[in-house]
Amino acid sequence: MFRTPGRMSRLMGAVALVAAAALALSACTATEPTLDPSPPETTPPVAVTIPSTPVGERVQWMIDLINQDADITVADLDGAFDSTFTDAVALPDVVELLNVQIRPAQPIVVTAYEGSESQAVAQVTGAVGDPFAIQMSLTAAGLIDGFVLAPAEVPDPAQSLDEVKERLDDLGFTVRYSVVRTSPDGASEVLLEHDSTALAPMASMFKLYVLLAVHEQVSAGTITWDDVLTVSDENRSLPSGELQNEPNGTEVTVREAALKMISISDNTATDMLIERIGRDAVESAVLNSGHHDPTALTPFLMTREMFQLGFGTEYPVIERWAASSVADRRLMLESLTIDLPAIDLATVNPGAIWQQDLDWFASPADVAAVHEALAELDDPEVNAALTANPGIAIDPAAWPHVAFKGGSSMGVLTGSWRAVAVDGTTLTVVVMASGDDPAAVAQAQTEIFSLMTDVFTLTAVE
Incomplete structure (x- = not known):
C-alpha cells in the first residue's frame, strides 16, 4: 500500500499498531492464559492462511516458534528485531514471556489476519485461555520494531448486509462502496452501494492500472515478463515495499516487479514498471x-513523484499542482528536482494531501471495471500477482479465487476484491474511505476490513 515511512507510517499504516517497544511487555502481561485443567469442549478454531508478505512471513515465523516443542531461546530471536525495540525491551524478557505465558496455550492458531506488507494484526486462539492479538510492524529493512500481544478486539460480525451498510455510513467520514454479485450466467445484482460512481482517492489501488498496462505491453510485444529491470537512484521511491532498500544495479524481472507491486505494494517496483x-x-x-x-x-503519477510533490520543501508545488491544467502538470513533472533522500517525513505533516489532487482518482465502479478487465485477460502472471495476498481472511472453501488490491495514504484507505465462488458466482467488492482527519481514517481500518470480511461470509454460496 502507498504509505509514508517513519513516524507517519506508524500513524497512517494500513493497520493501527502500537509500535512503541516500551509498551510491548505491559501489553503482553495482560494476556496471561488462564490454564483450566479441564476446559469445556469447544469447536476447534479454523486457521486462516497468512499472506506471504514480509510481515506475514514474520508473523508465521513467530507462530511457528510459539508452537515448537522446545522452549524459545534468545538465539531464536537474535537478528529479527530492530534496535529501537531491543533498546527498550531486552530479548531475554521477550523469551521468558513467550515461554511462560504464551506457549502453555499451544497449539496457537491464527483465526483472522489483517495487514499490509509491513504491519499486521493476527487474531489467535490457543488450546486454553482467551483469544488474543499479535500486532507486529517491520522497518523498511524488514526488522521487527513493533511487537505487541494484547487482548483481542475484534469488531462484532455484521449479521446482515444492511448492518454492513449502516456501520460504514456511520464512520464519520466519506466512505464510497460497491458490492456486486454476478451469477454464472452473467446476471448482475447490486447488493450494496453508496456513491459508487463518484471519484475518490485510490491510494495504491492505482497499481491495478499499471498491471493492466504491463499486460498490454507484453501482448503487444513491447516487453516480456522476463525482461530485466534495474534499481537506480532515478527510479528508487520510498516505502512501502522492499526494492527501495536494494543497492543500485539490483535486477528484477518484469514478472517479479509486477508481483511485488501488487502483493506487497512495492512503490519502487511500480515506478520501475x-x-x-x-x-x-x-x-x-x-x-x-x-x-x-x-x-x-x-498525467499518471509515479509514486516517487507523489512524494516529491506532496512532501518536498524546495518550492510550494503542492498548491500549484491543484490549480494547474493537465499540460502544466506534465511540465511540472518534467522539472521536478526534489531529491527523495532530502525529504524527512518525520518533520512534516501536510495532512490529507489528496485534497490537493495529490493521489490517484477513480470511482468504486471504475475499480470494479479494471478488476473485470484484468480477469478477462486470463493471464497466469496477472492472476498470480492479484491472488498472492487476499488482504483479509476469506474462506477459501467458499471463495477459492480471490483477487485483491488495497491502498492507504494520508486520509485515505481503500480495498478491492474480485472473488469467484465454487459455483462460478463472482463477488466484486470495492470500498474507498477518505477524510480530512488522517488519524480517524487509519483507526477505522479494522472496522472497515472486518466488515468486508463479513460481506464475503454473508454472501457465501451454500
Missing part, C-alpha cells in the same frame, strides 16, 4: 479499462 513501459502506456490502459473520467488519472 512505469519507467519501462512509459507513462502514456498506463494512461492508455486507464482508458481501455473503462474509467469514466480518464483525465482524473492524467
Whole structure:
C-alpha cells in the first residue's frame, strides 16, 4: 500500500499498531492464559492462511516458534528485531514471556489476519485461555520494531448486509462502496452501494492500472515478463515495499516487479514498471479499462513523484499542482528536482494531501471495471500477482479465487476484491474511505476490513 515511512507510517499504516517497544511487555502481561485443567469442549478454531508478505512471513515465523516443542531461546530471536525495540525491551524478557505465558496455550492458531506488507494484526486462539492479538510492524529493512500481544478486539460480525451498510455510513467520514454479485450466467445484482460512481482517492489501488498496462505491453510485444529491470537512484521511491532498500544495479524481472507491486505494494517496483513501459502506456490502459473520467488519472503519477510533490520543501508545488491544467502538470513533472533522500517525513505533516489532487482518482465502479478487465485477460502472471495476498481472511472453501488490491495514504484507505465462488458466482467488492482527519481514517481500518470480511461470509454460496 502507498504509505509514508517513519513516524507517519506508524500513524497512517494500513493497520493501527502500537509500535512503541516500551509498551510491548505491559501489553503482553495482560494476556496471561488462564490454564483450566479441564476446559469445556469447544469447536476447534479454523486457521486462516497468512499472506506471504514480509510481515506475514514474520508473523508465521513467530507462530511457528510459539508452537515448537522446545522452549524459545534468545538465539531464536537474535537478528529479527530492530534496535529501537531491543533498546527498550531486552530479548531475554521477550523469551521468558513467550515461554511462560504464551506457549502453555499451544497449539496457537491464527483465526483472522489483517495487514499490509509491513504491519499486521493476527487474531489467535490457543488450546486454553482467551483469544488474543499479535500486532507486529517491520522497518523498511524488514526488522521487527513493533511487537505487541494484547487482548483481542475484534469488531462484532455484521449479521446482515444492511448492518454492513449502516456501520460504514456511520464512520464519520466519506466512505464510497460497491458490492456486486454476478451469477454464472452473467446476471448482475447490486447488493450494496453508496456513491459508487463518484471519484475518490485510490491510494495504491492505482497499481491495478499499471498491471493492466504491463499486460498490454507484453501482448503487444513491447516487453516480456522476463525482461530485466534495474534499481537506480532515478527510479528508487520510498516505502512501502522492499526494492527501495536494494543497492543500485539490483535486477528484477518484469514478472517479479509486477508481483511485488501488487502483493506487497512495492512503490519502487511500480515506478520501475512505469519507467519501462512509459507513462502514456498506463494512461492508455486507464482508458481501455473503462474509467469514466480518464483525465482524473492524467498525467499518471509515479509514486516517487507523489512524494516529491506532496512532501518536498524546495518550492510550494503542492498548491500549484491543484490549480494547474493537465499540460502544466506534465511540465511540472518534467522539472521536478526534489531529491527523495532530502525529504524527512518525520518533520512534516501536510495532512490529507489528496485534497490537493495529490493521489490517484477513480470511482468504486471504475475499480470494479479494471478488476473485470484484468480477469478477462486470463493471464497466469496477472492472476498470480492479484491472488498472492487476499488482504483479509476469506474462506477459501467458499471463495477459492480471490483477487485483491488495497491502498492507504494520508486520509485515505481503500480495498478491492474480485472473488469467484465454487459455483462460478463472482463477488466484486470495492470500498474507498477518505477524510480530512488522517488519524480517524487509519483507526477505522479494522472496522472497515472486518466488515468486508463479513460481506464475503454473508454472501457465501451454500
